[in-house]
Amino acid sequence: MSTDTTGTTGATATTLVQPRTVDGPEHRQRHGDGPADLRAEDVSAWFGDHKVLDRVSLTMPAQQVTALIGPSGCGKSTFLRILNRMHELIGSASLAGRVLLDGEDIYDRGRRITRARREIGMVFQKPNPFPAMSLYDNVLAGLKLNGIKASRDGRDDLVEECLTKAGLWKEVKDRLRQPGGALSGGQQQRLCIARSLAVRPRVLLMDEPCSALDPTSTRRIEETIAELRTEVTIVIVTHNMQQAARVSDTCAFFLASHGTPGVIVEHGDTDAMFASPRDERTSDYVNGRFG
Numbered sequence: 001m002s003t004d005t006t007g008t009t010g011a012t013a014t015t016l017v018q019p020r021t022v023d024g025p026e027h028r029q030r031h032g033d034g035p036a037d038l039r040a041e042d043v044s045a046w047f048g049d050h051k052v053l054d055r056v057s058l059t060m061p062a063q064q065v066t067a068l069i070g071p072s073g074c075g076k077s078t079f080l081r082i083l084n085r086m087h088e089l090i091g092s093a094s095l096a097g098r099v100l101l102d103g104e105d106i107y108d109r110g111r112r113i114t115r116a117r118r119e120i121g122m123v124f125q126k127p128n129p130f131p132a133m134s135l136y137d138n139v140l141a142g143l144k145l146n147g148i149k150a151s152r153d154g155r156d157d158l159v160e161e162c163l164t165k166a167g168l169w170k171e172v173k174d175r176l177r178q179p180g181g182a183l184s185g186g187q188q189q190r191l192c193i194a195r196s197l198a199v200r201p202r203v204l205l206m207d208e209p210c211s212a213l214d215p216t217s218t219r220r221i222e223e224t225i226a227e228l229r230t231e232v233t234i235v236i237v238t239h240n241m242q243q244a245a246r247v248s249d250t251c252a253f254f255l256a257s258h259g260t261p262g263v264i265v266e267h268g269d270t271d272a273m274f275a276s277p278r279d280e281r282t283s284d285y286v287n288g289r290f291g
């Protein structure tokens with residue numbers, strides 16, 4: 001088992017990454033050009049011999065927010081982890097199918113796992129800043145892990161830019177040297193979003209990012225999601241139907257009935273899916289009749 005440059009362990013990890021810089025407008029160009037389409041094709045997933053997803057295909061368009069909804073255990077988080085190659089970190093896990101980022105398969109043999117994780121960032125259910133590290137260094141933590149170099153001025157600008165985009169700059173600009181652990185839960189989650197943005201992801205995956213937060217912090221994160229949609233393609237898992245309706249443009253309803261693997265029952269425009277779902281099971285779920 002080797003250690004990759006994100007600090008995680010994995011059988012397919014790679015090591016040497018060419019240094020990059022964040023200075024200048026060319027930074028974005030060198031890292032791809034902003035939000036990308038993400039497409040899953042015939043994705044199936046297993047834990048050991050337990051199949052949990054069956055031939056799931058879904059397009060998550062650039063500059064849109066796609067919500068993944070469905071009852072507990074239907075495979076939403078597994079699907080999300082497959083989208084940035086985190087699924088393969090679990091020893092018993094395997095998968096089939098393709099995940100295309102602007103048409104390029106992130107699982108191609110010639111593509112580095114670290115590149116997929118940099119281009120496709122992840123924000124987790126529980127905010128996970130480095131608690132003893134300063135807010136400033138928290139934002140930049142992903143740069144070091146990805147071997148991206150920055151001058152002092154470049155770092156300062158990037159910290160301000162990412163905290164602004166994450167909706168946190170005004171609250172913390174005078175205390176950037178304080179530790180990440182000193183923030184409230186909602187602020188910590190926005191710090192994690194800022195940290196994800198610092199490596200210029202083309203897609204941001206969010207796994208129930210508000211489930212540990214109070215209503216005010218939840219609303220603030222939802223505002224942040226709305227502001228970010230032109231910067232980065234967003235895919236969010238949520239159990240909160242009102243939240244899915246508020247934040248997403250398109251929606252996919254997952255279901256694993258009676259022990260069968262999860263599938264997408266219905267997907268499409270969020271407003272249409274909530275107002276007039278095509279499938280009776282979708283109607284029951286979005287109207288709170290099960291799950």
Ligand SMILES: Nc1ncnc2c1ncn2[C@@H]1O[C@H](COP(=O)(O)OP(=O)(O)OP(=O)(O)O)[C@@H](O)[C@H]1O
Binds near residue numbers: 074075
């Ligand atoms: N690390 C794991 N090892 C073995 N089985 C797992 C693992 N993680 C998830 N599973 C199983 O895979 C299936 C799908 O789980 P997953 O967490 O993806 O569903 P989910 O829809 O995200 O659920 P929830 O809404 O409760 O988070 C479930 O049967 C779960 O028990």
